[in-house]
Amino acid sequence: MDNTQQHAPGLLTVSPSPHIRGRDTTASIMFEVLIALTPATVWGIYVFGTRALLTVLVCMATAILTEGLLELLLHRKVTVNDGSAAVTGLLLAMCLPVTLPLWQAALGAMFAIAVVKQLFGGIGKNFMNPALAGRAFLMLAFTANMTHFTAAYDRVWLSAADCVASATPLAPLKQGLLPEATLTDLFLGKTGGCIGEVSAALLLAGGIYLLLRRVITWHIPVAYLATVTLLSLIFPRIAGAPLQSVAAELCTGGLMLGAFFMATDYVTSPVTRGGKLVFGIGCGALTVFIRYFGGYPEGVSFAILIMNSLVWYLDRAFRPRVYGKGKQGGASRG
Amino acid sequence: MALKYTFRGGSHVREYKNTSACPITHMHAPAVVSIPLSQHIGAPARPTVAVGDRVLVGQVIGEIAQGLGCPVHASVSGKVVAIESRNNSFGIPVQRIRIENDGLDEIHPEVRPFGKPLSETSPQEIVEIIRTAGISGMGGATFPTHAKLSGAIGKVDTVIINCAECEPFITANHRLMLEHPEDILGGIDALLHALGLHDVTLAVEDNKMDAVEALRRAIAARTPAAQAVRATVAVMKTKYPQGDERQIVYALTGKEIPAGKLPADVGCIIFNAETCAAVNRAFYEGMPLRRRIVTVDGDCIAHPGNVLAPIGTSYADLAAFCGGWIKTPAKIVNGGPMMGAAQWDVNDVVTKGTSAVLYLSEEFIRPTISDGEAAACIHCGRCAQHCPMHLMPLELAKYGREHALDDALRYDVMSCVECGTCTYNCPAGVEIVQYIRAAKGLLRARAAAEKAKAAQKASNGEGSHHG
Numbered sequence: 001m002d003n004t005q006q007h008a009p010g011l012l013t014v015s016p017s018p019h020i021r022g023r024d025t026t027a028s029i030m031f032e033v034l035i036a037l038t039p040a041t042v043w044g045i046y047v048f049g050t051r052a053l054l055t056v057l058v059c060m061a062t063a064i065l066t067e068g069l070l071e072l073l074l075h076r077k078v079t080v081n082d083g084s085a086a087v088t089g090l091l092l093a094m095c096l097p098v099t100l101p102l103w104q105a106a107l108g109a110m111f112a113i114a115v116v117k118q119l120f121g122g123i124g125k126n127f128m129n130p131a132l133a134g135r136a137f138l139m140l141a142f143t144a145n146m147t148h149f150t151a152a153y154d155r156v157w158l159s160a161a162d163c164v165a166s167a168t169p170l171a172p173l174k175q176g177l178l179p180e181a182t183l184t185d186l187f188l189g190k191t192g193g194c195i196g197e198v199s200a201a202l203l204l205a206g207g208i209y210l211l212l213r214r215v216i217t218w219h220i221p222v223a224y225l226a227t228v229t230l231l232s233l234i235f236p237r238i239a240g241a242p243l244q245s246v247a248a249e250l251c252t253g254g255l256m257l258g259a260f261f262m263a264t265d266y267v268t269s270p271v272t273r274g275g276k277l278v279f280g281i282g283c284g285a286l287t288v289f290i291r292y293f294g295g296y297p298e299g300v301s302f303a304i305l306i307m308n309s310l311v312w313y314l315d316r317a318f319r320p321r322v323y324g325k326g327k328q329g330g331a332s333r334g
Numbered sequence: 335m336a337l338k339y340t341f342r343g344g345s346h347v348r349e350y351k352n353t354s355a356c357p358i359t360h361m362h363a364p365a366v367v368s369i370p371l372s373q374h375i376g377a378p379a380r381p382t383v384a385v386g387d388r389v390l391v392g393q394v395i396g397e398i399a400q401g402l403g404c405p406v407h408a409s410v411s412g413k414v415v416a417i418e419s420r421n422n423s424f425g426i427p428v429q430r431i432r433i434e435n436d437g438l439d440e441i442h443p444e445v446r447p448f449g450k451p452l453s454e455t456s457p458q459e460i461v462e463i464i465r466t467a468g469i470s471g472m473g474g475a476t477f478p479t480h481a482k483l484s485g486a487i488g489k490v491d492t493v494i495i496n497c498a499e500c501e502p503f504i505t506a507n508h509r510l511m512l513e514h515p516e517d518i519l520g521g522i523d524a525l526l527h528a529l530g531l532h533d534v535t536l537a538v539e540d541n542k543m544d545a546v547e548a549l550r551r552a553i554a555a556r557t558p559a560a561q562a563v564r565a566t567v568a569v570m571k572t573k574y575p576q577g578d579e580r581q582i583v584y585a586l587t588g589k590e591i592p593a594g595k596l597p598a599d600v601g602c603i604i605f606n607a608e609t610c611a612a613v614n615r616a617f618y619e620g621m622p623l624r625r626r627i628v629t630v631d632g633d634c635i636a637h638p639g640n641v642l643a644p645i646g647t648s649y650a651d652l653a654a655f656c657g658g659w660i661k662t663p664a665k666i667v668n669g670g671p672m673m674g675a676a677q678w679d680v681n682d683v684v685t686k687g688t689s690a691v692l693y694l695s696e697e698f699i700r701p702t703i704s705d706g707e708a709a710a711c712i713h714c715g716r717c718a719q720h721c722p723m724h725l726m727p728l729e730l731a732k733y734g735r736e737h738a739l740d741d742a743l744r745y746d747v748m749s750c751v752e753c754g755t756c757t758y759n760c761p762a763g764v765e766i767v768q769y770i771r772a773a774k775g776l777l778r779a780r781a782a783a784e785k786a787k788a789a790q791k792a793s794n795g796e797g798s799h800h801g
Contacts, residue, residue: 007659019676
């Protein structure tokens with residue numbers, strides 16, 4: 001039964017090895033991140049109302065459109081299918097208050113994609129986390145709007161006109177007081193704050209999902225959270241209640257969102273194990289420093305942005321020892 | 335769970351071991367074989383027959399005049415119809431001897447057992463038996479075995495038999511261990527005798543536990559006389575590239591081979607399982623290396639399997655023996671999918687180093703088609719996380735792409751073993767290992783040019799001296 005003639009090959013493909021590839025692609029990884037962020041986002045929409053959904057949609061749509069249009073204008077390959085712009089849009093929306101005017105949210109998404117990402121060369125080339133840089137931009141440009149929060153279950157339908165202002169749990173911490181909400185409520189997310197940052201539990205679940213799917217490694221989040229834990233245990237802000245202080249610091253202010261989803265952004269974090277650990281420790285220390293001494297109650301985003309700028313050095317400082325070189329190998333550099 | 339030997343880095347690549355239950359089948363020799371006179375590292379052989387000559391199975395048809403290399407033998411009996419030059423898969427012209435098979439399978443009279451028992455054979459005699467049998471490493475790197483052996487006598491204390499078979503698809507060694515473990519052990523006896531050693535470790539990955547059992551049974555069943563050899567089977571964690579000699583040495587001994595050195599420099603020598611079986615055949619039957627086990631697989635093949643194929647069998651004949659193609663092959667790979675070479679000619683042939691031939695369809699290879707320069711690294715670090723040499727492939731690839739050769743050299747680009755784990759794991763589809771190969775090639779060329787320049791300078795200086 002020789003059908004070699006029937007299926008005789010024409011020109012054969014000659015390309016370098018390897019001839020097979022692993023399953024993961026940039027798009028599949030971004031999709032995993034979107035899945036991991038979904039529970040916390042849905043919770044945010046549940047406690048803050050449909051306006052939160054609107055904010056999410058506006059940010060994602062603006063990010064995707066900005067990316068596509070700019071790439072067309074810059075004659076680059078249009079990469080909106082890789083899902084990274086969608087992730088940036090969603091992450092930005094998750095760290096915005098629900099009452100922020102939608103045009104300002106859109107402006108933030110545009111800034112994140114156009115200035116932080118595309119102007120530096122597109123995916124893989126930016127040195128700052130686009131979503132966090134977008135948030136920082138909004139924070140500086142529209143400080144009042146960015147620090148105006150509503151209480152949980154004080155749902156906003158569409159217009160944010162007549163909302164009652166409410167502080168995030170970080171504000172009382174700044175004065176050394178326990179937040180009004182119980183620690184359980186803080187953990188579950190029954191508190192005021194940004195759309196996607198309130199439920200530490202669901203963010204933790206999403207983070208564990210990313211760990212199990214091997215999208216991220218444990219080094220950065222563990223180093224980050226451990227540093228915050230340790231520092232707030234030694235220097236508790238609530239006098240005489242170190243454990244409650246630790247719990248409050250961990251569950252508030254987007255720390256979980258930052259540790260699992262922002263600080264682990266591939267492009268803007270180190271690749272080496274040692275680099276990742278130091279990066280996480282640095283993020284943790286700076287977060288605590290800004291929270292304790294800074295002008296803003298919240299330190300996660302600026303802490304990560306500062307550490308982003310050190311990635312290049314961290315990767316070089318913690319370069320692994322090459323097999324057969326150095327101590328054990330004993331061979332000198334050729 | 336027992337502790338398994340392993341190394342740092344690497345990754346579990348998809349196995350595709352579809353043919354592990356396919357027994358080795360003897361292929362009736364095709365009507366025509368075309369035997370390349372250069373099949374591996376070393377000098378090409380020079381033809382010792384002429385067009386029109388009748389040749390017999392096992393007869394020398396190409397011999398090495400001097401230098402490193404192996405003689406080449408006829409794999410069938412029949413008439414030499416052409417001695418021609420054709421490019422191999424790397425575009426290098428290679429002389430080939432084409433033999434029309436007469437179907438008689440008549441064996442050359444010089445093919446006979448060595449005669450003396452092993453205990454009365456000298457190490458030099460064993461080296462010579464291996465050389466005249468034309469045996470070169472059958473795991474893929476195809477270094478002439480006699481040269482490896484003679485260089486190691488008195489120098490090494492650790493003998494490792496590489497049965498890892500970490501490349502996806504390939505099951506040739508696996509079937510050999512299941513079906514003929516005594517052939518492997520017989521070859522080991524001869525090799526150890528030449529080396530004056532008594533201990534040997536057979537390294538098998540844990541995805542072949544039936545082979546581990548088969549080897550252990552065969553070792554236990556040996557006659558007391560053969561038990562001068564103490565053979566142990568080491569179970570290795572299934573992880574690519576476990577079969578790379580640097581990784582196998584580290585996994586078993588904890589030693590690293592220094593950059594640019596060989597296993598012998600840390601007292602180790604490694605032989606492939608099928609190489610041992612070939613040594614066994616050469617010693618006890620006198621039969622040179624004239625055929626080998628080839629895993630024939632890929633989504634285009636009707637009946638994938640393990641075929642004992644004569645050296646010189648074309649890819650087309652091999653496929654025909656396995657029921658032909660059910661889809662049109664878009665790519666033919668000689669070797670495994672991680673390090674094997676894509677072929678451009680369906681009439682090119684099985685050589686001593688061909689452990690597998692894969693026939694892959696358009697559809698199968700689609701995910702490997704890259705965006706080329708447009709593929710954007712997302713800095714995920716998987717290449718660095720999985721690199722068995724602990725390099726930073728993402729950076730080396732960047733240097734290769736930008737021809738930043740000094741940077742590449744400074745960060746140890748020459749240590750790359752080109753296993754392809756980085757490219758396999760790259761979600762962005764960057765051809766990482768290819769950029770690295772390019773950098774290595776340019777560096778080698780630069781070093782050669784510098785050396786030539788220095789030599790010219792030296793000879794000029796000499797000339798002026800005498801003038």
